[in-house]
Amino acid sequence: MQTHEERLAKQRAWREAHLEETRAKDRVRYATQRAQRQAYLEASRERRLAQQRLYAFEHREQQPANGRAYEARHRAERVAKNRAYHKEHREEILQKKRAYRATHGEEIRAYTRAYRAVHKEELLAYCRDYDASHREARQAYRDAHREARAAYVAGRLEEKRAKDGAYRATHREALLAMQRVYRTQHREDLTAKQCAYAAAHPEIRRAAQHRRRARKAGAPISDFTAAQWREMQEYYDHCCAYCGTRAKGHLTQDHLTPLSAGGSHTVSNVIPACRSCNSRKGTGAPLQPVQPLLLTVAPARRGPSSPGWAVPV
Ligand SMILES: [Zn+2]
Numbered sequence: 001m002q003t004h005e006e007r008l009a010k011q012r013a014w015r016e017a018h019l020e021e022t023r024a025k026d027r028v029r030y031a032t033q034r035a036q037r038q039a040y041l042e043a044s045r046e047r048r049l050a051q052q053r054l055y056a057f058e059h060r061e062q063q064p065a066n067g068r069a070y071e072a073r074h075r076a077e078r079v080a081k082n083r084a085y086h087k088e089h090r091e092e093i094l095q096k097k098r099a100y101r102a103t104h105g106e107e108i109r110a111y112t113r114a115y116r117a118v119h120k121e122e123l124l125a126y127c128r129d130y131d132a133s134h135r136e137a138r139q140a141y142r143d144a145h146r147e148a149r150a151a152y153v154a155g156r157l158e159e160k161r162a163k164d165g166a167y168r169a170t171h172r173e174a175l176l177a178m179q180r181v182y183r184t185q186h187r188e189d190l191t192a193k194q195c196a197y198a199a200a201h202p203e204i205r206r207a208a209q210h211r212r213r214a215r216k217a218g219a220p221i222s223d224f225t226a227a228q229w230r231e232m233q234e235y236y237d238h239c240c241a242y243c244g245t246r247a248k249g250h251l252t253q254d255h256l257t258p259l260s261a262g263g264s265h266t267v268s269n270v271i272p273a274c275r276s277c278n279s280r281k282g283t284g285a286p287l288q289p290v291q292p293l294l295l296t297v298a299p300a301r302r303g304p305s306s307p308g309w310a311v312p313v
Contacts, residue, residue, distance in 0.1 A: 201226070207226035210265065211224060214259055219262075219263065220264050221266045222264065223266050224267060240272065242273055242287045242288060245274050247274045247275075252278045253270050254273035256270075256290070261283065
């Protein structure tokens, strides 16, 4: 009679002698079992889902409450756990985030844009609420950091200008389109603003009209500003450059080389003249030699963007 130990030893010896064969058999058996289980799950899938749905339906009142109760009971615990994990793996997590951001920049930006577009009103409301409820704190922060902020801005002025310029250059079309949309949406507002500004600054409006007329007449340069005209009249003490008559508020702009002869509407070609001298000169040569006013502290207009002024057509 074999003892138990003897039988086990024999089995082990047999397995060791037939290792490959045994393993192959095991593999076949496991594969068959897996396939059977898979087939069972697939065949019973509909039934199981139906059961789950039924259960969920029958316990629908209870489930969210259960979930919430569980959440509430374990909230502190969960938060503490998360915090501890985060603290322990801080560097690793930050590293992962940085890596993700670096490789998924476009995706993140697209997602953010889409989110902002969908939740625009919500976000604006949130910002308004936040601003309103933190007004004093924000003001205090600004006051406390005023100098640091000014220093920071001053230190990065050149960099910012270069960056802004580059951005404008690469986004020209988009910016123009945005401007067009804004102008269309705020047409009445802008017109009212322009009218108010025009009423308050008639001399700027006149200067713009003069420039426009000069451009139409084919002047090569047309950059004479209201400020330059004001300064020029003060320099001449509001007297006609030809006859010396004082005519404050009634001086006209005479072009030394007439616009019709290809003269420019610019500070070096304009001289203040009384109406009578100006009409006597007409399109002829200056009535007598005059020195154009070359020195002026008022800068010439730099371009159509400054100052924001459009001549009503
Ligand atoms: Zn005169």
